[in-house]
Amino acid sequence: MPEIVLKNITKKWGGFTAVENLNLTIEDGAFITLLGPSGCGKTTTLRMIAGLETPTTGEILIDGKTVFSSDKGINISAAKRDVGFLFQNYALWPHMTVYQNIAFGLETLKWKKPDIEKRVAQMLETMQIKQFAQRYPAELSGGQQQRVAIARTLAPKPKVLFMDEPLSNLDAKLRGEMRTELKRLHIDTGSTFVYVTHDQLEAMTMATKICLMKDGVLQQYDAPLDVYALPANRFVADFVGNPTMNFISGKIKLTGEKTAELEALGHSFVFHANEEIKMQNGDVTIGVRPESLPISKKGDISGTTYSTLPAGMETTVRIKVADTILSSVMFGSLDYKVDSEIHFSITGDRILLFSQEGNRAASGSVEKKGE
Amino acid sequence: MNNSQTLTKPQRAFNSFLAYFSKPSNVIVIVSLTILLLCIVYPMYAVLNASLTVGQMDSMMYNSLYGLKLAKGDFTILNFHMLMFGKYSSEYSSSFFWKPLWNSIRMSTYSSLIALILGGMIAWLITRTDIRYKKYISSVFVFPYIMPSWTLALVWKNVFANSRVGTGVTGMLESLTGVCVPSWFVYGIFPCSVVMGIHYAPFAYILIGGILRNMDANLEEAATILKADRWRITRKVTLPIVLPALISTVLLVFSSTMASYAVPVFVGSPGDFYVMSTMLRSLYSSSYSGQSYVMTLVLVLIGILMLTLNQSVIGKRKSFTTVTGKSGQVSFIRLKGNKVLSTVIVVLLFFIAIFPIFSFALESLCGVQGDYSTLTLKYWLSREDLGGFHVAVGKGILFNSEIWGALWGSLKLSIVVSLVVGTLGFLIGYGVSKNRGSKLATLLSNVAFFPYLIPSMAFGSIFLAVSTKLLFLRGTFFLLVLVASIKYLPFASRSGTSAMMQLSGEIEEAAVIVGAPWIVRMTRILFPIQKSSFISGYLLPFVSCIRELSLFVLLTSSGTLITTLLSYFDERNVVQMSNGINLLIIIVVLIVNFTTNKLTGASIDKGIGGN
Structure with missing residues (x-):
């Protein structure tokens, strides 16, 4: 079964480097998302694996077979890589009916006619688009087109399925439904899915592993919850999570291998790291997820409410402390009066320290020092 | 009080009239539609009317043949009868109407096919392959369309005319190599179709190239992923999608060539090759105006037929879905023999786009036509009257x-x-x-x-x-x-x-x-x-x-x-x-x-x- 390996993949357009020295192993049966802001090289990466784009240097293996190698001069065409590809704009052929669109790939593979009919009928059934078989794409809604595109891609039973922001043209509700269905499809087909998105929520909720990229460089490649809890650097920490992580600047003084003193928000803290702290004394950025800043009357830090955003299930409270504005997320609908005094604390053992270069130096818990 | 209740019907109609015309866009639509309809409907009526009227020579011809007493301007259906239905003789109808019509149709068919093939090929090469010198090719290729259509016809004459055909002027080919090409190569349907085909090829290139360039690359990539080979993709995906544009191009070029006059005059008539437009002109200038308007009417009807065909080709059902997405660069097809092909194209382009300019300059410098040993600037610079056998040439240009x-x-x-x-x-x-x-x-x-x-x-x-x-x-x-x-x-x-x-x-x-x-x-x-x-x-x-x-x-x-x-x-x-x-x-x-x-x-x- 297929495993995809990328070795030192670099892609340049003239002077611009789209992807730089990317190394990646996609395990068989995984659901990988390539995540990052627009222009980070995620689509280019996907297209290179699929064979729609030629890397400048490097090597790609699918199922142990070299499909691209700049050294050996190998470049197997997309048609021979045995993959499926779902395009952002669906790319349905406007001159073919839904049936013809789905059947095209099977005809290319020289399936027998009854087999084609059977398989197309099956796909139409699965995607619940049976009644549209004889329609042209122009006569379908966005969601229906999306289903046809999925049916067309899955019909030849590809072992690997690439998807390039397939849900970005759908409305919010439909997108939610399709996410569930794609995740279900991944389990039902047992194929390897590689999924490009700029939506961190989509990546978090669907993937078995996230590959986060920025400016063509891989930032972190981990399971979603690991990326969330232990981001490799400030960029990742900032990109994943909504509301975003609080970054508090302060000073650090190491007092042991795993302990340090922190000065921030006008207070002094003791930091207990989970592992060795990989930085020196001086400036530090403390990363705190909004859920690690619970508001309570017993809280040992005080601030004023800047704004409250109740969303029903949870409430985001923006707290002003000295010159910094922090976000706190509380369960339930709470409403605080703006500009009133409020108390909160920093809890949990997932408080992060970032060095000046932006790399994660440690994770751990903080304790406010008594006055 | 509800305001609308106090208004009478005419008042309300007047208000909505005012509201409609307070929008400039509505005024523009109504005004331009009125003007255009006037400028089209009235002339159409005038033509129909003229085709049913006798002209100067028409009347003399009909009167002497059939002993009638028609005067110029009288009503008649004889124009149709004579020209189309062999009233006088089937030979007359054939040589003045049916043969030119058939020639026009043949010439237009050939030249639209030539334009389609040339233009389509260049469009495909430029947008889908890694052919070299793209910039040069795409900018020079439109030259023949920018230049007057007869430009190439004149060049054709300048190069291929020889002492054995037509007026016996010596062309470039003969003076350089001594080779005399046969008459059908110099005058007639062959040069007409080729010259017109080349002239309209850029038009086809612009239309087809525009579609190919704007066509979502994903459409072809989706087929690649489904393991279709290049040929199958071209046949099953690319061609059907550009087909309406192709047909549209053929019809538009067909109408244009049907209409063109200059090319058949330059390289057709000297070889006794007459088409509708040249025959129309000669009938008209010999005062057979009634019959010439019959031809006009037929040309117009052909044009309308083309539009109707064109409209029916562009069906709505299969139209493009307008979902936006990133259209990545298409990966270019690697051409085998790229170097040779690019060079051949560049050289050919030189002959149809750049060479004419040199050719005209050179011909205008010949003291004796086609004789390059008699170069002179007098046709450009002479302040004296140049005279001429039976023409007033006047001073140098x-x-x-x-x-x-x-x-x-x-x-x-x-x-x-x-x-x-x-x-x-x-x-x-x-x-x-x-x-x-x-x-x-x-x-x-x-x-x-x-x-x-x-x-x-x-x-x-x-x-x-x-x-x-x-x-x-x-x-x-x-x-x-x-x-x-x-x-x-x-x-x-x-x-x-x-x-x-x-x-x-x-x-x-x-x-x-x-x-x-x-x-x-x-x-x-x-x-x-x-x-x-x-x-x-x-x-x-x-x-x-x-x-x-x-x-x-x-x-x-x-x-x-x-x-x-x-x-x-x-x-x-x-x-x-x-x-x-x-x-x-x-x-x-x-x-x-x-x-x-x-x-x-x-x-x-x-x-x-x-x-």
């Missing part, structure tokens, strides 16, 4: 006041026409896009395209018929402006509409909100945003007008315009003068085209509707 006068006349006409047409196209685009979907707007855009389908020759002859009714128009500059403006409106309104359609309504609404009056919105907001498209709407009519012959040849005397003067010299075989004048026209057109392009980004491509 640079000092010939008649030539400069005609050039100025052409320039003046082209500038006025381009201003009128460009502005109208812009306004019609605005009116249509603001009222998109409404029946009136659809009608307007169809009516504005209608003149394209009427062959230039027929168009000229229609307005000649009009001017015999409305005498104050006859032979005036205004008549020329009117004819050319209507004739060139189709592409200007098409490109204006497509440019306007690309602008979202909010852009103008944002200006309405801040209280900008209509004229300010047009000149400060809408025009500048799509500047290069709109200026292209001015450029194309200019270029078309300055190189136009067939439209004007019936309407004006030979000295008024540079093209009619050129035709005058050519018909009288003063090769040096016609070549020199041709060079002059090409230089003017190229200069205007390239300065406009460099200054504003406007281009002929955009004027046609490609991008």
Whole structure:
């Protein structure tokens, strides 16, 4: 079964480097998302694996077979890589009916006619688009087109399925439904899915592993919850999570291998790291997820409410402390009066320290020092 | 109190009338539709009327043959009877009508196929393969379309004419190698089709290339992923998607060639090859005006048939889905023998695009036609009258006041026409896009395209018929402006509409909100945003007008315009003068085209509707 390996993949357009020295192993049966802001090289990466784009240097293996190698001069065409590809704009052929669109790939593979009919009928059934078989794409809604595109891609039973922001043209509700269905499809087909998105929520909720990229460089490649809890650097920490992580600047003084003193928000803290702290004394950025800043009357830090955003299930409270504005997320609908005094604390053992270069130096818990 | 209850019905109707016409876009739609309908419906009536009327020679012919007493201007159906149905003899009908018609159809079919194959091939090479010198190829390839259509016809004559055919002028090929090509190669349907095919190939290239370039690359990639090979993708995906454009191109080129007059006159008539347009002209100039209008009517009907076919080809059901997405670069196909092919194309392009210019220069310098040992500058520089056997040649081109006068006349006409047409196209685009979907707007855009389908020759002859009714128009500059403006409106309104359609309504609404009056919105907001498209709407009519012959040849005397003067010299075989004048026209057109392009980004491509 297929495993995809990328070795030192670099892609340049003239002077611009789209992807730089990317190394990646996609395990068989995984659901990988390539995540990052627009222009980070995620689509280019996907297209290179699929064979729609030629890397400048490097090597790609699918199922142990070299499909691209700049050294050996190998470049197997997309048609021979045995993959499926779902395009952002669906790319349905406007001159073919839904049936013809789905059947095209099977005809290319020289399936027998009854087999084609059977398989197309099956796909139409699965995607619940049976009644549209004889329609042209122009006569379908966005969601229906999306289903046809999925049916067309899955019909030849590809072992690997690439998807390039397939849900970005759908409305919010439909997108939610399709996410569930794609995740279900991944389990039902047992194929390897590689999924490009700029939506961190989509990546978090669907993937078995996230590959986060920025400016063509891989930032972190981990399971979603690991990326969330232990981001490799400030960029990742900032990109994943909504509301975003609080970054508090302060000073650090190491007092042991795993302990340090922190000065921030006008207070002094003791930091207990989970592992060795990989930085020196001086400036530090403390990363705190909004859920690690619970508001309570017993809280040992005080601030004023800047704004409250109740969303029903949870409430985001923006707290002003000295010159910094922090976000706190509380369960339930709470409403605080703006500009009133409020108390909160920093809890949990997932408080992060970032060095000046932006790399994660440690994770751990903080304790406010008594006055 | 509800206000509407206090109004009477007529008051309410008046208010809604005011409300409708307070929108400039509605005024534009109504006004331009009215004018266009007048300029199309009335002339059509005039032609039908003229085809049922006897002309000077018609009446003499009918009277002497059938002992009738018809006078010029009387009603008759004999024109049809004689010309089409063999009243006098089937030979007469055949040689004056059916044979030219058949020739026209054959010539148009061949040249539209040649244009399609050449243009389509270049479009495919440029957009889908890694052919070399793309920039050179794509900019030089449109030369033949920018230059007058007879340019290549003249070059053809300059190169291939020889002492054994026609007037016996020695061409370049003969003087350099001594080879005499056979007559069918020099005059007749072969050179006509080839020359016209090459002339319209850029047109096909612009239309097809535009579609190929804008076609979502994902559509082809989706097929690649499903393991279809190149050939299957081309056959099953690319071709069907561009098919409407291909058919449309064929029909448009077909109508254009059907109409063209200059090429068959230059390389057809000397070989006794007559088509509808040349026969129409010769019937008309020998005063068989009734019969010539029968031919006009037939040409118009063919044009209408083409439009109907074109409309039915562009079905709605399979139209493109407009889901936006990133259209990545298509990976280019690696050509085998790229080097050889690119070189061959570059060389061929040199011959059809650059070489004509040299050829004209050279021919205009020959003291004795085709004899390159007699080079002289006298046809350019002589301040003396050059004389001539049976023609008044006048002074050398640079000092010939008649030539400069005609050039100025052409320039003046082209500038006025381009201003009128460009502005109208812009306004019609605005009116249509603001009222998109409404029946009136659809009608307007169809009516504005209608003149394209009427062959230039027929168009000229229609307005000649009009001017015999409305005498104050006859032979005036205004008549020329009117004819050319209507004739060139189709592409200007098409490109204006497509440019306007690309602008979202909010852009103008944002200006309405801040209280900008209509004229300010047009000149400060809408025009500048799509500047290069709109200026292209001015450029194309200019270029078309300055190189136009067939439209004007019936309407004006030979000295008024540079093209009619050129035709005058050519018909009288003063090769040096016609070549020199041709060079002059090409230089003017190229200069205007390239300065406009460099200054504003406007281009002929955009004027046609490609991008």
